[in-house]
Amino acid sequence: MRAIFVNLPVTDLARTDAFYAALGFRRNDQFSDDKAVSYVIEENIVVMLLTRERFADFVAGEVGDPAQATSALLAVSADSREDVDRMVAVAIEAGGKPWMPAQDHGFMYGSSFADPDGNVWEVMWMDPSAVQG
Numbered sequence: 238m239r240a241i242f243v244n245l246p247v248t249d250l251a252r253t254d255a256f257y258a259a260l261g262f263r264r265n266d267q268f269s270d271d272k273a274v275s276y277v278i279e280e281n282i283v284v285m286l287l288t289r290e291r292f293a294d295f296v297a298g299e300v301g302d303p304a305q306a307t308s309a310l311l312a313v314s315a316d317s318r319e320d321v322d323r324m325v326a327v328a329i330e331a332g333g334k335p336w337m338p339a340q341d342h343g344f345m346y347g348s349s350f351a352d353p354d355g356n357v358w359e360v361m362w363m364d365p366s367a368v369q370g
Contacts, residue, residue: 240281243311246292246300247354250274252332253286256353259331260324278313304355312359318346321360325350328358 247253250272257276258264265283268275272291276284293300301308315321321339328350329335336349336357344367349359 238281240283242283242285244285244287244292244295245352245354245356246289246303247286247352247356248289249353250286250288252353256328256331256333257284257286259327261327284311302355303351303357307355307357310349310357310359312347312361315360315362318362321346321348321362324360328352 254264254269254274257274262276262278262284265275265277268283268285273285273287276286278284287295289300303309313324315324325335325339325348332353333350336351336359339346339348344364345361346363347359347361349357351357
């Protein structure tokens, strides 16, 4: 079984910790310390939020600033249109910012937010009957 670990640079670890806790993800203390906090999104999907200094230990060159330029779009699925709107509203209430307007394609609906550091998350719902063969 494979797993996905998303690593993101952050400027304020305490603020980041509170933000991702508010989204309802499960904190993994085994991989959290004073330089990083780990949240389990789903069984095999983990987001590692690292101080910019700690993030620099893992990359060649400079650490990009997601508040200045978007370099990645992270997408997470939702169970319904309402779940999309709920997660985006919670993110904004917890200190995130709206990113792009919601997109409604009938069979697919999505919206997005940027976390307090500018890392972009899209939240998408797709009608299961639209993807059945």
